[in-house]
Amino acid sequence: MTAALLEIEEATRRFGGLVAVNEVSTHVAEGELVGLIGPNGAGKTTLFNLISGFTPLTSGRVRYRGRDITGLKSHQIGRLGIARTFQNLRVFPNMSVFDNVSVGATGAVGLPFFRAVAGGRRRSDAISRRSLAALERVGLVAQADDLAANLAYGKRKYLEIARALAMHPDLLILDEPAAGLNESETAELAAFIRSLRDEGLTVMLVEHDMALVMSICERVVVLASGQKIADAPPDAVRRDPAVLEAYLGVDE
């Protein structure tokens, strides 16, 4: 077994009386493409928020490259190499496409204010190279100067991914990237995500689109009511009685 990039140990998050994530343990190996599925309200987004430092854990630990990252701030986790996108699409609407992506690059490279005043060339060059490369990767170079708010919905999804890629992450976590996309767009996205994995990126993916998850993921973790009910390759998950029960009445 390859060394685990991310280890989640009995992660728990309560909101008042509600246990949104309940003692979930799993791990992600380097280079893996892992799917995270579950009915609405299962705690998928909350688990992502726990990993990325958006929400503090009530109990449990998160380790990244063997290092305990529990309790770190989201920017510290981002700089360690974990980049994310959001379920409810959060691009910076009043900034250009290029400027959006540059924020991801700046966060990772760092640009102190005195360097900005002095015109810190080397860092600025690194930021602009990374930003352009990320835009090229998702095919948005032609729209670099457009306002992000003016992009079509599907393109904004790619912009959000490009912004994360500009951070040069080792682990990319995507929260429902296919939501709101039509069938052909979803297929295109699936190919794109798989190509990211083929380039060596580790990807964790929340998705409601079963076909997408089952076709590209190597392993699928299933949450229901905050608890992990399955953690296996897609074929095994598909036949798992606990999973079928959790999804009874929901599609499939």
Added chain:
Amino acid sequence: MSETDTVTDRPASAPKARARARLLQGGILLLLFALLPAVLVWFDRGYFYQLAMLALIFVLLAGSLHLVTGVAGLLHLGHAAFYGVGAYIAGLLAADHGIGFTIGLPLAGLGAAAIAFLVALPTMRLVSIYFAVATLAIGQMLFLVMQNWVAVTKGPNGVILFGGIDLFGLEIGSRLGIYYVVAVVVAVSIWVIHRLTDSYYGNALRSLREDDQCAGAMGLDTVRLKMEAFTIASFFAGIAGALWAYTTGYISPVDFDFFESILILAMVVVGGLGSLPGAILGALLLILLPEVLRDVGDVRNMLVGLVMFLSILFLPKGLFGEVPALALMRRHFDAAWPGAGERRVGWRG
């Protein structure tokens, strides 16, 4: 992903915009250091010199608030207090200790920045509208100190300082000389603010305005960035205060009260949030317009209110803004009381 070398370099802003900015910068320098001084010398009236310098000081105040409110999106309701701190540091050093411009100017900026840093430490974690309320309280507190700490600030009577401006011991006597000193200080300060905001650093600040939680996930230390913007802006407000003290020779607390903060905010809003040229034009508009309409009587505050009101209604993004002011306000309220932003106020935006 690796950094591929096939990608050609690309500047932070588009080349065409760059060329236009160059032209604009050249025009401004020509106006500031050749045309305007020529006009001032031609008319040779003290009032015009005062007015020109007042306009420049407010250009710097609006330019510095632009960094905090226009770019970083923090609603700051106490900027004038830091302007006052700078003015009092410069004024008291000159009046009580005979310390002149060369040392007084940087100390005024650093002093205002130091106080800003200290008060910002606990407030920067406050979200949105709570931050605005905190800055209002901070501004009011500093104003009360100027007003009531009579032993040091001389209270409501104000401070009279003699001596004008000296540069490394060299006395600048002429009105034109003083104008040039003010113009150079303001031009350099605005250039620094321009570099800060028209850069990747500026983009990072803009991302705070757009969605600061999301900016954090991008690896940006949002609290630190806000602290920096607030402290740097206060430094330049302090510099503006020192210029005001040296050029008028008299300061008193009323010059730095809440209405002055609102006036500066109005300049930024009218000019358009996120645009430095906008903030500059907003300052010129709101300083020069009341002077032109002087005979109408003392209606400056009303006029400021009216211009701001009309601009928000009919020019939601101000002259050159990146974000509608009303939309930003709405988001700020929404962050504090979820759902508040959904309720419609005003006509559009």
